[in-house]
Amino acid sequence: MSGFDKRVSSYEEALEGLEDGMTLLAGGFGLCGIPENLIAEIKRKGTRDLTVVSNNCGVDGFGLGLLLEDRQIQKMIASYVGENALFEKQLLDGELEVELTPQGNLAERMRAGGAGIPAFFTATGYGTPIAEGKEVREFGDRPYILEAAITGDFAIVKGWKADTYGNVIYRHTARNFNPLAAMAGKITVVEVEEIVEPGELDPDAIHTPGIYVNRLICGTFEKRIEQRTVRS
Amino acid sequence: MSGFDKRVSSYEEALEGLEDGMTLLAGGFGLCGIPENLIAEIKRKGTRDLTVVSNNCGVDGFGLGLLLEDRQIQKMIASYVGENALFEKQLLDGELEVELTPQGNLAERMRAGGAGIPAFFTATGYGTPIAEGKEVREFGDRPYILEAAITGDFAIVKGWKADTYGNVIYRHTARNFNPLAAMAGKITVVEVEEIVEPGELDPDAIHTPGIYVNRLICGTFEKRIEQRTVRS
Amino acid sequence: MALTREQMAQRVAKELEDGFYVNLGIGIPTLVANYVPDNIEVMLQSENGLLGMGQFPTEEELDADMINAGKQTVTAMKGASIMDSAESFAMIRGGHIDLTVLGAFEVDVNGDIASWMVPGKLIKGMGGAMDLVAGADNIIVTMTHASRSGESKLLQKCTLPLTGAGCIKRVLTDIAYLEIEDGAFVLKERAPGVSVEEIIAKTAGKLVVPDHVPEMDIPA
Amino acid sequence: MALTREQMAQRVAKELEDGFYVNLGIGIPTLVANYVPDNIEVMLQSENGLLGMGQFPTEEELDADMINAGKQTVTAMKGASIMDSAESFAMIRGGHIDLTVLGAFEVDVNGDIASWMVPGKLIKGMGGAMDLVAGADNIIVTMTHASRSGESKLLQKCTLPLTGAGCIKRVLTDIAYLEIEDGAFVLKERAPGVSVEEIIAKTAGKLVVPDHVPEMDIPA
Numbered sequence: 001m002s003g004f005d006k007r008v009s010s011y012e013e014a015l016e017g018l019e020d021g022m023t024l025l026a027g028g029f030g031l032c033g034i035p036e037n038l039i040a041e042i043k044r045k046g047t048r049d050l051t052v053v054s055n056n057c058g059v060d061g062f063g064l065g066l067l068l069e070d071r072q073i074q075k076m077i078a079s080y081v082g083e084n085a086l087f088e089k090q091l092l093d094g095e096l097e098v099e100l101t102p103q104g105n106l107a108e109r110m111r112a113g114g115a116g117i118p119a120f121f122t123a124t125g126y127g128t129p130i131a132e133g134k135e136v137r138e139f140g141d142r143p144y145i146l147e148a149a150i151t152g153d154f155a156i157v158k159g160w161k162a163d164t165y166g167n168v169i170y171r172h173t174a175r176n177f178n179p180l181a182a183m184a185g186k187i188t189v190v191e192v193e194e195i196v197e198p199g200e201l202d203p204d205a206i207h208t209p210g211i212y213v214n215r216l217i218c219g220t221f222e223k224r225i226e227q228r229t230v231r232s
Numbered sequence: 233m234s235g236f237d238k239r240v241s242s243y244e245e246a247l248e249g250l251e252d253g254m255t256l257l258a259g260g261f262g263l264c265g266i267p268e269n270l271i272a273e274i275k276r277k278g279t280r281d282l283t284v285v286s287n288n289c290g291v292d293g294f295g296l297g298l299l300l301e302d303r304q305i306q307k308m309i310a311s312y313v314g315e316n317a318l319f320e321k322q323l324l325d326g327e328l329e330v331e332l333t334p335q336g337n338l339a340e341r342m343r344a345g346g347a348g349i350p351a352f353f354t355a356t357g358y359g360t361p362i363a364e365g366k367e368v369r370e371f372g373d374r375p376y377i378l379e380a381a382i383t384g385d386f387a388i389v390k391g392w393k394a395d396t397y398g399n400v401i402y403r404h405t406a407r408n409f410n411p412l413a414a415m416a417g418k419i420t421v422v423e424v425e426e427i428v429e430p431g432e433l434d435p436d437a438i439h440t441p442g443i444y445v446n447r448l449i450c451g452t453f454e455k456r457i458e459q460r461t462v463r464s
Numbered sequence: 465m466a467l468t469r470e471q472m473a474q475r476v477a478k479e480l481e482d483g484f485y486v487n488l489g490i491g492i493p494t495l496v497a498n499y500v501p502d503n504i505e506v507m508l509q510s511e512n513g514l515l516g517m518g519q520f521p522t523e524e525e526l527d528a529d530m531i532n533a534g535k536q537t538v539t540a541m542k543g544a545s546i547m548d549s550a551e552s553f554a555m556i557r558g559g560h561i562d563l564t565v566l567g568a569f570e571v572d573v574n575g576d577i578a579s580w581m582v583p584g585k586l587i588k589g590m591g592g593a594m595d596l597v598a599g600a601d602n603i604i605v606t607m608t609h610a611s612r613s614g615e616s617k618l619l620q621k622c623t624l625p626l627t628g629a630g631c632i633k634r635v636l637t638d639i640a641y642l643e644i645e646d647g648a649f650v651l652k653e654r655a656p657g658v659s660v661e662e663i664i665a666k667t668a669g670k671l672v673v674p675d676h677v678p679e680m681d682i683p684a
Numbered sequence: 685m686a687l688t689r690e691q692m693a694q695r696v697a698k699e700l701e702d703g704f705y706v707n708l709g710i711g712i713p714t715l716v717a718n719y720v721p722d723n724i725e726v727m728l729q730s731e732n733g734l735l736g737m738g739q740f741p742t743e744e745e746l747d748a749d750m751i752n753a754g755k756q757t758v759t760a761m762k763g764a765s766i767m768d769s770a771e772s773f774a775m776i777r778g779g780h781i782d783l784t785v786l787g788a789f790e791v792d793v794n795g796d797i798a799s800w801m802v803p804g805k806l807i808k809g810m811g812g813a814m815d816l817v818a819g820a821d822n823i824i825v826t827m828t829h830a831s832r833s834g835e836s837k838l839l840q841k842c843t844l845p846l847t848g849a850g851c852i853k854r855v856l857t858d859i860a861y862l863e864i865e866d867g868a869f870v871l872k873e874r875a876p877g878v879s880v881e882e883i884i885a886k887t888a889g890k891l892v893v894p895d896h897v898p899e900m901d902i903p904a
Contacts (some may be wrong), residue, residue: 003505004543029732029769030755032748055769082808092806099805100840103731104773104815111770114353115554116599118371120344120352123776123818125850127796130814139350139380143849148371160749165507165543172436172748172766179768183558198543204404205437206545207514207768209467211485211507211560223748229756231740235725236703236763261512261549262535264528288548314588324586332587335511336553336595344549347774348819355598356557359576359629375629392529397727397763399605404529404546405513411548415778421690430763438765439548441735443705443780455528461536463520 002195006166006216007195011041014189014217018047018154021074025110025152025181025197026054026064030083031226033174035158037219042156043067053077053150055106055177057087062224070093077150079103083226101130105147107180113151114212116182123145139164155185158221159192159208163199166213167206175207182212189215238398238448239427243273246421246449250279250386253306257384257413258286258296262315263458265406266295267390267423269451274388275299285309285382287338287409289319294456303327309382311335315458334362337379339412345383346415346444354379360394387417388454391424391440395431398422398445399438407439414444421447465657466638471682473605474499476565476636478681480506484562487511487596490534492606493565507541509561511592513552516544520602533592553592556599564600566593568632569606570622573647575632577605578624590627597628609627609637609666616668618642618649639663641680649673653680685877686858691902694719695855696785698901699824700726702803704782705834707731710754712826713785724743729781731812733772736764753812773812774859776819786813788827788852790842793867793889795852797825798844810847817848829857829886836888838862839867859883861900868892873900 008014015038018024024042028034039058042050043066052073058065067073068086075097081087090096102124105183112120121144125131135146157178158173168190170178182188190208195218240246241295250256255273260266272291274282275298284305290297295435299305300318307329313319322328333341334356344352353376357363367378389410392403400422402410414420422440467475473495479497480486482504489492499504508517510532517532518539525539532538540546547555555561568579577597580590597603610616618635635642640663641653648670654663656679664671687695693715698706700706700716702724708714720726728737730752737752738759745759752758760766767775775781788799789874800810817823830836840854855862859881861873874883876899884891 002482004507029750032732032751032755036796048673058800065495072806078809080809080811088806097326100809102810103769103812103858104819107769107773108349108777111554114558114560115340116559117340117352117354118374118376118559120349122349122777124815125732126818128810128814128846129801130810136696142350144350148872163543167543170436170768172747172749172760173751175436175766175768176733177769180770183554195840202437203516203540203544203546204402204407205434206547208553209545209555210543211509211515211555223756225748225751227751228746229740229758230743230746234702235728245734262531263534264512264531302511307716310589312591320586332589334590334594335549335592336599339549339553340557346778346780348777350781354557356595357628358598360590360594360626361581362590386734395763399763399765402548404527405510405531406529407546407548408513409549412550415774424496426569435736435760435766440774441765441767441771442763443735443775443792450620457526457528457531457537458583459531459536460526461520461538462523462526 004165004210006210006213006227008215008217011037011217014038014215015041016079017187021049022153023051025155025185026052027157027176027178027181029055029176029222031059031063033176033178035156036063036221038156038189038191039064039066048072049074051075053152055079055103057081057084059083060086061191077101079106105219107177109147109150110180110184112149117149119146119148151184153186155181155188157182157188158188159190161194161196161201162190162192162216163196163201165198166216167201167212168192168208168213169201169205170207179208182208187214188212191217191219193221194218236397236442238442238445239396240449242445242448243269244357245448246270247273247277251420252279253281254385255283255285257387257417258284259389259408259410261287261408263295263456265390265408265410267296267388268453270388270421270423271296271298280304281306283307285384287311287335289313289316291315292318309333311338339378339409341382342412342416344381349381351378351380383416387413387419387420389414389420389422391422393426393428393433394422394424394448395428395433397430398434398442398448400424400440400445401433401437402439411440415442419429419446421445423449423451425453426450465655467655467682472636472638475641475682476604476606479563480504485509485563487564489566491567491620493567496565511552511556513541513547513549514544516541531554553595556595559599559601561600562602564596564603566596566603566605568605569624570619571605571632571635572618572619572622573644573649575630575644577627577632578622579627581625593627597631604634604636605632606636609639616666618667618669620669651677653678655680656682665675671681685876687875689715690763692856692858695861695902696824696826696899699783700724705729707781707784709786713787716785731772731776733765733767733769734760736848755812773815776815779819779821781820782822784816784823786816786823786825786847788825789844790837790839791825791852791855792842793864793869795850796842796862797847797852798842799847801845813847817851822853824856826852826856829859836886838887838889840889871897873898875900876902
């Protein structure tokens with residue numbers, strides 16, 4: 001019996017079953033807290049025609065930007081995609097489809113997907129191009145638009161520490177979209193910097209309970225910095 | 233300048249501005265994690281005609297049950313109110329109005345209230361008496377009902393530790409509805425067992441960020457147990 | 465012989481699988497935790513915000529801040545996590561619980577369930593029951609097949625106000641295990657020594673009886 | 685004289701109050717943090733999930749896991765809290781931020797704002813801007829009063845695709861501070877040495893000019 005031990009022994013095993021045409025949710029904001037080894041494995045694996053849901057699309061040559069090189073992404077759902085020349089080229093060439101969604105909607109739509117809420121009203125985006133085709137309704141004296149939940153066939157998530165049961169703690173602002181992607185993936189794969197035994201993490205301090213985690217792997221991370229800013 | 237120091241010096245000051253007819257959100261599940269001293273202060277203060285939103289209504293003589301004694305509650309929004317003879321009597325006598333809402337809806341409605349979501353769809357309650365008068369809509373092949381957010385004029389919350397800025401950590405299952413009430417109160421008052429200096433709590437482990445907290449007070453707690461169950 | 469409460473729990477426990485996250489309601493469902501097979505591990509979710517509920521505490525472990533959904537003092541097992549009520553119900557309502565076991569007053573051939581109010585009696589509230597039945601794909605209802613006065617609880621259409629519509633697929637009673645398919649109860653197993661005729665007599669809703677209905681494999 | 689970027693930030697900083705939770709957008713808004721009056725404390729929210737953003741790190745403090753919404757490495761101040769993106773935007777969208785300062789391309793007399801896309805140019809995305817403008821009651825837009833080619837950015841109706849509708853009440857430009865009331869810009873202050881006539885000439889949307897328009901109190 002394996003019980004609740006979510007560990008897998010290789011990145012290949014971690015992404016077993018990820019197939020062409022699937023929807024992939026990826027945690028991370030910019031290059032902070034991205035599941036960099038899982039992304040690299042998807043590149044190696046060559047899965048194509050992916051719909052990728054992530055706040056950003058990495059940079060040229062790192063993070064989700066790697067999946068642009070062999071045109072593995074068919075459609076990107078993101079809030080900001082301005083950091084990537086290859087992205088721009090593929091978009092302008094019509095090789096890549098993009099659906100821009102406000103950052104807060106993106107986060108809330110993934111949470112809703114994980115929480116069994118198919119749609120919710122929000123003031124964000126009312127009166128803007130993203131409201132086109134969406135229902136508008138007033139509550140109180142304010143108009144809101146209806147936004148739909150997002151779920152994915154797979155979610156790839158970067159945690160800091162996890163126990164073998166898949167209870168995950170994130171570190172600092174590397175948390176960002178990771179817990180939300182974890183909730184909304186049919187199969188959620190988490191890579192972390194350290195795996196400990198059950199009982200070593202404080203139950204009151206778990207960010208992602210193991211119930212959301214299907215597979216767990218320990219990796220090493222480059223953690224590239226996008227805007228290195230220091231004070232003297 | 234007081235900056236972000238949320239401490240008040242008395243329970244009286246903690247509830248200043250709470251007036252007859254207001255809506256009060258209270259954290260706690262059963263008697264676990266209830267803001268017991270704040271409730272006692274409301275009894276002392278004698279505020280009347282309150283709409284109280286809380287999963288339960290305490291027991292006879294303790295917790296929110298105290299507010300029944302002088303008929304301070306006009307309407308109760310709760311998921312389960314079966315622990316309280318006085319509640320039953322006032323309900324049957326028509327002195328108390330009750331709106332039963334499923335526990336998950338209650339939690340999600342408060343979170344929505346705090347998060348600027350006026351309404352959301354949920355499968356919970358479809359086809360049941362609580363769906364009466366509510367919009368039904370299918371997403372995929374399943375029917376859902378539309379539920380509205382809940383906010384309160386005041387929220388009373390029981391935390392474990394807080395720093396002076398009002399960053400709160402809860403202990404074990406005393407967390408329950410407390411973080412949600414904290415989000416949804418126009419004025420959120422938190423009582424805790426210990427107040428520490430800013431910087432003493434791990435920023436990654438805060439359950440309720442201080443932005444939701446208007447007033448903070450340190451108290452001592454009886455923590456009555458409702459169902460004392462031990463193994464030999 | 466009708467099953468005892470313990471035997472009902474034992475039969476339900478056979479549906480557990482290794483690695484299942486399980487929510488057990490109050491009453492007979494709670495007893496299921498006593499019969500988890502030795503060769504598997506399950507984790508119990510308590511909807512007040514505890515995933516990984518352990519056993520009752522010793523006197524020394526007793527802690528007012530650690531209770532279950534039945535408001536009993538409990539412990540957390542190693543590897544537990546604790547969350548607020550919105551997160552706990554996100555887990556339930558988002559379909560992440562592998563198996564939910566609940567009691568009921570009535571179930572019908574459409575998978576409707578009534579379990580929270582009897583008109584004319586005092587209404588105490590639904591607690592988390594409506595969330596649990598709407599959230600899980602995999603629910604087993606446990607209840608006696610008929611009321612004390614002999615009236616069937618397996619109906620063509622529920623008479624009491626519903627807890628959920630179209631959400632129940634499996635029912636274990638004191639005399640039978642049934643699955644709900646295409647608008648009928650399908651008799652899958654009978655309690656040891658209970659005849660098919662008795663089950664037919666006590667089932668008010670449409671019942672499909674296969675040629676062979678095996679006895680449950682339950683220790684006496 | 686038109687205000688410099690630093691002077692614009694200084695003027696905005698006068699709107700800060702002790703205990704304010706503030707979200708500062710990229711560009712001029714970011715500079716506001718440098719001019720917080722000595723006698724008050726404010727806390728900066730960064731929408732990627734940091735409440736209580738501190739200064740940039742030293743080389744020793746540099747940490748790839750601690751960045752702000754502009755993706756710059758930062759530190760957390762004492763008393764900071766960190767949350768996931770849904771919680772961070774719950775805070776924003778739920779109206780809990782006391783003051784939001786943002787740049788824009790255009791603002792109009794209805795309080796509409798356009799700040800995220802110029803048709804024909806590459807669209808990079810709105811990031812959190814639509815959430816920020818829809819979430820805060822109290823927003824100050826900072827931008828130059830006119831484009832480099834001299835076209836007014838304070839319009840009767842925005843021409844670019846909107847970031848939000850009816851959400852802006854206050855605008856600080858390089859030559860004026862204005863409030864939006866009843867379908868018009870109301871001129872509240874002018875930059876030192878800037879004439880009312882210049883402001884009138886550079887404002888395309890309906891402008892209300894009170895009898896007396898004081899000069900801003902800004903260090904030269």
